[in-house]
Amino acid sequence: MTIRASKLWLRYGLAMAWFFVLLWPLLGIKPEGLEFAVSFAIWIKVAVAAAILLALYQLNKAGAFGFLTRPAAAAGRVAVGAAARVPRWLVLSVVLAAAVSFPFFTERYAHDVAISVLVYIILGLGLNIVVGLAGLLDLGYIAFFGVGAYTYALLSVHFGVSFWLCLPISACFAAVAGCIIGYPTLRMRGDYLAIVTLGFGEIVRIVLNNWMSVTNGPNGILGIKSPGAYWWQGDTLEHIWLNNLEQLYFIILALAVFTVIAVYRLNHSRIGRAFEAVREDQTAAELMGVNTLGIKLLAYALGAVFGGLAGTFFAARMQFVSPESFTFIESAMVLSMVVLGGMGSIPGVILGAVVLIVLPELFRGFQLYRMFVFGGVMAMMMVFRPKGLWPAKRLGQRSEERG
């Protein structure tokens, strides 16, 4: 065994000891006294599995699986080459066709999950403008979702304003909220920014919770109208409510497609480049002619717009809003999607949203361990794919990243 290999096993030993130290207090300390057997039974399974994986890894490194991995790698290269030759419009139309035909092959439950995924895709792409492109941390992003949802809820319940009219109105309100949080944080960086945005998110939730006369507090607002479809019949305006899941699915799909196109175009414009320049080096960006304060404000406002759009839909879909839907954990969730998928990458964020919504649904049986697995997966990701599942790649052909 080489020195490097023995070092690896030493680390394995340390990791397993550490794991036991973490595990034992959880399972072993009971009112009846201390108990080792249960935690040991679990620990030994994990230890054996990890040892096997480690051994396989070492054999692989030594080339023992060359007969398997070499052809696989060659096949992979061919596949990647072929995939690169498929024109992008074809890929996009296939994806779009799949998304459009999705409700015809699936039932209610799948529609419900898909709607959720699409809402989070919009949220993720919105937050991606702030976090991924402009490089500003925002831990209170869900507040804009809340602003959008309550804007529509109140306008719909009190004034009967149509969903479609409320989309731009909510977007404007959210943008204003974005500027309100953005303005005081313009000169802050890093930790301070994190704390202030976190605080802002909580302020919005607490206001919604306590402003009884307007928001009806923790009881929420009931009786929000679904989106309507309108047409003229003779001289009267007829309408129906689009409130079954299939119809809602198509509405949110259209919103999501709009978001993807808008974000993509922004990304590849003068504004998008300015966002990225601010992320890379704010001082240099300012000295190269970017109005960094204005651009940061714009990033918050634009991010908020998409949050607001998603929120409007959310209120219309649930026909009910309450402050509970806008807690910090939701902000954390959206941020996780962006980070997991790949900051600044549109397909990455979409993938992140799909993974973080669909996987927990698939593993509903393991409800108890969901957060545990979630944390584990995020930690692994940061170690093995720090740039996300589908890292950002922009204009031009980039050479392989060296790392």
Add this chain to the structure above:
Amino acid sequence: MATLELSEISVRFGGLQALTDVSFRVEENDIVGLIGPNGAGKTTVFNVITGVYQTSAGQVSYDGAPLRGLRPHKILALGVARTFQNIRLFQNMTALENVMVAQHCRTRCGVLGAVLRLPGQKREEERIRERSLEALEFMDLGEYAGELASNLAYGLQRRLEIARALATEPKTILLDEPAAGLNPAESRELMHTIGRISSRGINILMVEHDMKVVMGICRHIVVLDHGVMIAEGEPEAIQRDPRVIEAYLGNELN
């Protein structure tokens, strides 16, 4: 026109007097060298001109108008671009994107134009790309357009900094130690490039330690020591100036 004028600039950092009564001009078609030992305040002069630091006394004016209180991006828009002593490229963007950012202040298109891909936006985007490629070509970087800035060799990064500054379409360019870390061949190439920049009608103010470069191309030299201007004049006169020789004792001039 486009004359950069510093009059009696003083800058303090707490107890440190970084600049004291510095006055000089960069005229039309000028190549001015700013030299002095390390810590003399050369980069501070650049930071004052570009609006990063505020002066405690004196004023900078450009084209006859005072720059006081203008934010750096405004000053850049007036036509004063700069490079950095410690390279400050946008590392995770390609060479082309780096240069395209520099066109930001010369273009107008907003969010709506971008989202709707209005014809005006498309034309503008086209023009940005064209001008940026031109700036890259000018610095002989055309073949690296798609390369990430962080993947470029050091000498190429230095050139990219200049390309980026040029892409802002400046009338005056400030180069902070552009030859630092370059080998002699690259230095010679750089001197040639600076000549070409000047012949495009761009005024140049440069900080440089390499005396061969400075004496070779500058028409006018300003010498700083401990934030004080100790000499100013033609290269030949500067080389003979006893105060300059003293300030540099044991340094490059010896």
